[in-house]
Amino acid sequence: MASRGGIHALLRTLRRTSSYAAGREIRPGPACVLLRLGARALSGDAALCSRPLSGETHAELLELSHRDPDRFWGRAARDRLTWDRDFERVQDCDLQQGRIRWFVGGKLNVSVNCLDVHAARDPNRVALIWEKDEPGTEERVTYRELLEMTCRIANTLKTHGVRKGDRVAIYMPVSPVAVAAMLGCARIGAVHTVVFAGFSSDALAGRIQDAQCKVVITCNQGVRGGRLINLKATVDAAVKSCPTVKSVLVAQRTNHSVPMGELDTPLEEAMARESAECPPEVMDSEDMLFMLYTSGSTGKPKGIVHTQAGYLLYAALTHQHVFDYSAGDVFGCVADIGWITGHSYVVYGPLANGATSVLFESTPVYPDPGRYWETVQRLRINQFYTAPTAIRLLLKYEESWVKRYDRSSLKTLASVGEPINNEAWEWFYHVVGEGRCPLVDTWWQTETGGVCIAPRPAEEGAEIRPAMAMRPFYGIQPALMNEKGQILPGGGVSGALCVGQPWPGMARSIFGDHQRFVDAYFKPYPGYYFTGDGAHRTEEGYYQITGRMDDVINISGHRLGTAEVEDALDEHPDVPESAVVGVSHELKGEVPFAFVVLKESAEENQEDVLKELGQLVATKIAKYAVPDHFLVVKRLPKTRSGKIMRRILRKVAMEKADGLGDTSTLDDPAVVSEIVQAYQRYKSRTAKA
Ligand code: 7RM
Numbered sequence: 024m025a026s027r028g029g030i031h032a033l034l035r036t037l038r039r040t041s042s043y044a045a046g047r048e049i050r051p052g053p054a055c056v057l058l059r060l061g062a063r064a065l066s067g068d069a070a071l072c073s074r075p076l077s078g079e080t081h082a083e084l085l086e087l088s089h090r091d092p093d094r095f096w097g098r099a100a101r102d103r104l105t106w107d108r109d110f111e112r113v114q115d116c117d118l119q120q121g122r123i124r125w126f127v128g129g130k131l132n133v134s135v136n137c138l139d140v141h142a143a144r145d146p147n148r149v150a151l152i153w154e155k156d157e158p159g160t161e162e163r164v165t166y167r168e169l170l171e172m173t174c175r176i177a178n179t180l181k182t183h184g185v186r187k188g189d190r191v192a193i194y195m196p197v198s199p200v201a202v203a204a205m206l207g208c209a210r211i212g213a214v215h216t217v218v219f220a221g222f223s224s225d226a227l228a229g230r231i232q233d234a235q236c237k238v239v240i241t242c243n244q245g246v247r248g249g250r251l252i253n254l255k256a257t258v259d260a261a262v263k264s265c266p267t268v269k270s271v272l273v274a275q276r277t278n279h280s281v282p283m284g285e286l287d288t289p290l291e292e293a294m295a296r297e298s299a300e301c302p303p304e305v306m307d308s309e310d311m312l313f314m315l316y317t318s319g320s321t322g323k324p325k326g327i328v329h330t331q332a333g334y335l336l337y338a339a340l341t342h343q344h345v346f347d348y349s350a351g352d353v354f355g356c357v358a359d360i361g362w363i364t365g366h367s368y369v370v371y372g373p374l375a376n377g378a379t380s381v382l383f384e385s386t387p388v389y390p391d392p393g394r395y396w397e398t399v400q401r402l403r404i405n406q407f408y409t410a411p412t413a414i415r416l417l418l419k420y421e422e423s424w425v426k427r428y429d430r431s432s433l434k435t436l437a438s439v440g441e442p443i444n445n446e447a448w449e450w451f452y453h454v455v456g457e458g459r460c461p462l463v464d465t466w467w468q469t470e471t472g473g474v475c476i477a478p479r480p481a482e483e484g485a486e487i488r489p490a491m492a493m494r495p496f497y498g499i500q501p502a503l504m505n506e507k508g509q510i511l512p513g514g515g516v517s518g519a520l521c522v523g524q525p526w527p528g529m530a531r532s533i534f535g536d537h538q539r540f541v542d543a544y545f546k547p548y549p550g551y552y553f554t555g556d557g558a559h560r561t562e563e564g565y566y567q568i569t570g571r572m573d574d575v576i577n578i579s580g581h582r583l584g585t586a587e588v589e590d591a592l593d594e595h596p597d598v599p600e601s602a603v604v605g606v607s608h609e610l611k612g613e614v615p616f617a618f619v620v621l622k623e624s625a626e627e628n629q630e631d632v633l634k635e636l637g638q639l640v641a642t643k644i645a646k647y648a649v650p651d652h653f654l655v656v657k658r659l660p661k662t663r664s665g666k667i668m669r670r671i672l673r674k675v676a677m678e679k680a681d682g683l684g685d686t687s688t689l690d691d692p693a694v695v696s697e698i699v700q701a702y703q704r705y706k707s708r709t710a711k712a
Contacts (some may be wrong), residue, residue: 093114156247172302312334315366339376355404387409406433492568504519600620619636
């Protein structure tokens with residue numbers, strides 16, 4: 024099957040073709056103050072210059088992080104990061120204005136913190152285990168090797184005209200080359216924007232255009248679940264409408280040769296021509312590190328901006344404390360690098376901590392539903408981090424798919440992306456973890472940079488409740504608000520989840536549209552960051568996330584704005600308007616349900632039009648965004664000012680039409696019964712089919 028010599032053949036070639044250099048000498052950061060955050064500091068690494076603070080319990084640290092955040096974060100930053108120049112101010116933030124700045128005046132390089140510091144001390148430590156699609160074909164990459172690859176890619180980017188501040192799109196699945204591409208950008212101060220390799224060429228083009236990328240890094244093909252995906256062809260189609268793109272660097276994942284055009288350069292050949300050393304660019308704490316597009320409730324996906332020091336520190340600290348990582352552990356986060364989870368817990372957090380991070384290329388059911396646990400056994404994975412959608416899929420199979428594999432290496436289980444239901448939680452905890460490993464439900468967002476609410480850290484052995492994120496991380500101050508924008512104090516309350524204090528990992532802006540950033544996150548509740556989620560706080564003060572409060576839906580942990588789907592549908596000449604809502608789905612959590620109004624002339628060939636609509640969404644966005652349900656209606660429920668009332672459509676589609684709530688603001692309440700009837704006809708049709 025698709026496999027070349029792999030990373031080691033590549034590294035051998037690279038070494039033959041140019042001088043090989045081991046990790047360069049590094050000096051510890053200027054400020055040797057250690058905050059021994061937590062019971063177990065990273066032995067060796069962070070213990071460089073250790074002088075523990077008094078007060079070491081999680082409760083005391085938590086208290087400090089709230090009482091004196093500058094002291095807490097200042098010490099953490101000086102302890103955990105290697106700086107070229109110390110910062111002058113811990114923070115300069117104003118949540119009223121949406122101004123977020125951390126470690127002002129500090130200088131550092133993120134790739135140095137993720138690679139050079141570890142390569143200098145322990146060059147042969149394994150940084151990455153690439154768990155390729157075919158079981159048993161994994162490859163290990165040491166810190167020294169990853170540093171070398173990173174430098175070669177960094178130099179290749181320079182040769183192709185990339186300078187500090189330029190944007191580079193990365194359109195490839197998880198692999199060592201992809202990680203080196205991200206870090207290669209960080210090395211020279213370029214800004215990466217990783218685009219999930221499941222997105223269509225139109226979606227890719229939209230992101231490249233918005234970010235004005237100079238270079239795209241991709242590979243000839245992707246390999247997943249035994250299938251080949253022609254990524255290069257998608258890039259070819261996308262860059263046609265992207266005049267800013269001057270070069271496309273193409274890595275070879277398979278033997279398949281793809282047509283190479285004028286813009287294209289084979290990546291490995293280019294890397295072989297470059298030096299294995301690349302002096303790191305000295306970056307300001309607040310220079311941009313990367314942007315990552317994510318869906319909002321309105322408009323096009325937004326390029327969420329993260330910067331250098333604060334993001335890295337927060338990713339590293341949460342990686343250690345939320346998952347109970349300790350030196351030498353093999354950390355297995357199976358997310359793709361196309362999402363924030365891959366950025367923070369496959370790449371930046373684990374590498375900043377000198378961990379061995381697993382790159383999972385396959386699917387939970389390839390070649391069979393035992394894949395995750397067979398991988399856990401073979402790689403001796405200590406922390407396993409996945410999404411509820413995968414768990415819901417796997418629990419349908421015989422328990423023997425889990426039990427036949429040795430899971431004794433596991434110490435922590437973790438979940439992210441959407442609320443985890445009780446059944447999935449219990450199965451993950453009892454069947455996979457044998458009731459032995461803490462299972463942490465981690466709540467966070469692209470915008471938060473890292474985990475904000477999770478059961479850990481907590482006092483040693485503290486209780487974990489099923490299906491609950493529970494406790495805020497250091498420095499996080501959640502607040503729940505009612506509709507009037509008032510804080511809801513105490514327990515037993517539900518409201519809009521906000522955060523009342525800035526933290527280093529939070530997003531800084533939306534690329535090219537800072538006002539949208541301020542409006543979306545800081546205007547709704549002045550002085551607070553608004554998450555878009557609702558939450559419940561129990562009498563004990565534990566948080567349970569109830570889900571999005573806006574028009575964002577969550578399909579298998581993938582965030583999607585219903586407005587994006589509507590925009591795609593409305594492009595069809597026979598569709599004057601449409602409305603999309605999310606409805607529950609047993610495996611995927613939610614799926615899109617589309618209500619479409621068709622032109623009269625199109626009513627005869629409805630079936631064809633609906634098929635075209637599905638294709639349209641797949642080409643404009645991605646396959647996962649294609650609605651599972653299409654319902655043709657004469658008109659949509661609207662307010663007198665012309666706003667579509669999606670709340671009513673959601674109720675209809677969820678079959679809760681008896682509790683439609685207040686429909687008095689509807690322009691014509693008769694529309695409701697029309698739609699309910701259309702829905703019932705649709706139901707009886709699909710039931711027969
Ligand atoms: C990390 C990530 C963010 C949205 C967020 C929530 C939902 C994520 C949980 C969750 C309940 C969780 N980033 N979400 N984690 N809901 N419990 N543990 O997923 O930007 O892609 O999505 O996902 O609605 O706002 S994301």
